[in-house]
Amino acid sequence: MSTLLQINTSARAAGQANRLADDFVQAWHSQHPQDRIVLRDLTRQPVPHLDERTLNAFFTPPEQRDADLQAAVCLSDELIAEIQAADVIVIGVPMYNFGIPSTLKAYFDHIARAGITFRYTANGPEGLLKGKRAIILAARGGVYSGTPQDTQSAYLRDFLAFVGITEVEFIYAEGLAMGDEQAARAKHAAQACIQHLTAA
Numbered sequence: 001m002s003t004l005l006q007i008n009t010s011a012r013a014a015g016q017a018n019r020l021a022d023d024f025v026q027a028w029h030s031q032h033p034q035d036r037i038v039l040r041d042l043t044r045q046p047v048p049h050l051d052e053r054t055l056n057a058f059f060t061p062p063e064q065r066d067a068d069l070q071a072a073v074c075l076s077d078e079l080i081a082e083i084q085a086a087d088v089i090v091i092g093v094p095m096y097n098f099g100i101p102s103t104l105k106a107y108f109d110h111i112a113r114a115g116i117t118f119r120y121t122a123n124g125p126e127g128l129l130k131g132k133r134a135i136i137l138a139a140r141g142g143v144y145s146g147t148p149q150d151t152q153s154a155y156l157r158d159f160l161a162f163v164g165i166t167e168v169e170f171i172y173a174e175g176l177a178m179g180d181e182q183a184a185r186a187k188h189a190a191q192a193c194i195q196h197l198t199a200a
């Protein structure tokens with residue numbers, strides 16, 4: 001039995017990226033009904049931006065933290081335990097102003113912890129979230145994949161690799177703001193990719 005972690009990041013609950021992530025998870029469930037599915041809903045429960053207290057807590061060894069500093073790492077610890085327990089991570093990611101939603105950036109800031117999800121060695125950084133697979137459902141108003149403007153995909157790949165997740169697949173639904181025909185084509189193509197990846 002595997003555990004699938006779905007991460008919703010759209011600003012709107014019924015956002016296109018959230019819906020694509022739902023579609024993926026539903027298709028996955030029909031192929032792997034025994035798998036456990038966990039939802040981290042950053043749309044409804046966004047995590048806060050990193051602040052001074054939380055960063056201080058990150059850099060204070062557990063045995064030296066007082067109750068206040070310990071409380072400051074609780075959410076990060078919970079998010080890390082959740083992703084550590086996952087085998088497959090499914091993230092619905094809309095493009096907002098050429099980047100990822102700030103909800104997802106804040107989440108990443110909470111799960112990147114030195115000594116826990118990555119460490120530096122003489123050879124450079126080593127990701128510690130190993131043996132996982134990530135699927136990104138990317139919803140966009142325009143068409144950017146494969147162009148230099150798509151810094152979003154490169155950033156996602158880089159961040160996930162940094163924490164050890166190197167098996168990353170993207171499913172794009174692009175051009176959603178470019179007329180009904182293009183939107184329908186994009187959604188159809190995304191659904192075909194979902195079926196293909198979940199059947200594999």
Ligand SMILES: Cc1cc2nc3c(=O)[nH]c(=O)nc-3n(C[C@H](O)[C@H](O)[C@H](O)COP(=O)(O)O)c2cc1C
Pocket residue numbers: 010011012014015016017018093094095096097098099139140141142143176177
């Ligand atoms: C605040 C905001 C910023 C956006 N910025 C971009 C952008 O930079 N590039 C793009 O292709 N689409 C952009 N879009 C369009 C969205 O990527 C597109 O509508 C996508 O389907 C939104 O996903 P969502 O429904 O899950 O929020 C933007 C939409 C919003 C609401």
